[in-house]
Amino acid sequence: MSTKVVIAENLTRRYGYRVALRKVSLEFSEKGIQGLFGSNGAGKTTLMRVISTLLRPHGGSISVMGFDPQEEPEEVKKRIGLVGDKLLLYEELTGIENLRFYSKLYGLSSDFFESQVQDLAPRFAIDTWLEEPVKNLSTGLKKRLDIVRSLIHNPELLLLDEPFSGLDKDTTEDFQEYLNEYRKLRTTIVTTHNLAFGADLCDEYVTLRKGIVVSQGPISEFDQTL
């Protein structure tokens, strides 16, 4: 039996009177790429924010890598990397200054930071752009830099909220190649509304609709018509 990296039971989250997650119970296995599918407004981003400690649930319980995100947020935070809809980069700083800033927040040693930059920057083809202020970079380069930022501390759990939207073909391929390489070493949770794409990439899936889990299981059992 595989270990579960995320276990949610009866998880509820509201925005005012609107219920974004309605008694959601689900599990994500450790290692591999786990898909969180659903159309816009299904509750995918809300669930990712609860997992990443950004939002407090209003009901139910959740465990992330054995920790409660509300009771032990720092234990969860140091183990996750997050790529969301907004870039977590400072426009006035250069690429390397952004990465160095985050490395300080994560308490990385200089040696580890340098080795991570040397590994990740060429892989995502941003090594020649690191000295440029982020505001001078194209949207694609910024997205690549943001992906490197999310990986700089070598997280155990990578949370990707619609990571491929707005990416060009080359960046998408580079990122997929990287995710495949680490498929057996790291857990990645990917949200997408592109079901065909998700079915190709993921090992397991959970489908949300209007804040409710409608199906979950191994990707071989995934039915796109549901």
Added chain:
Amino acid sequence: MTSGFGAALAIAKKDIVTQFRKKFEAFSMFLFALIAVLAFSFAVVTGGVVPEEVGSALLWVIIFFTGMFGFAPIFLSESETGTLRGLATAPIPAWSVYLGKVIYGFFLMGLVEIFLVPIISVLFGFSILNDLPLAIATLLVGTLDLAAVGSMASALTMPSESKATVFPLVYFPTATSGLMLLIEITKIIVLGPGLIPVLLIFEILLAHLIAMLTLSASVFHFALSP
């Protein structure tokens, strides 16, 4: 893992570097302060001097309103660009984010005061610099107090849709008590020797600063994770 103080310094350094490259807030603050000083010097100064008790109030009222330009965007810019999520998902205590912003606010305001106080002293014929150590101590503690209140006000304003209206509504009442103490201390400094009464009020000011810092830091996680 980075200590809370190390993270606070990294956040403050990042904001200071950004400010030096952008120059927007510092320039707006300095310009406002200069215009206010010139306007008051034409209106109030008679015979080359301003009444000492009026000068004490004017000095801190100018600093108080100048602070609004610097403190209001402290969290709003991070909230609007989305980078606040990067701080919220980093494995650092929430208070370190607040402390980092207070240090930055203190630096920004201090930078303006380095130019502002001598100009006021000359144009108002104002003798605050006669007792230099006490004047410097008052400016340091007073500026830190305003930065502590301003940073928290900026954080509390984040969820509001009417940010421009809400910030002064939070900043004014919470900063006014400190402002009154600062005016009183400055008045005693410029009116003549009165170390004992100054120290008594200074103790209250220090208590106000410590209360603002500890109270804000202890509840700050609610601002980061709603």
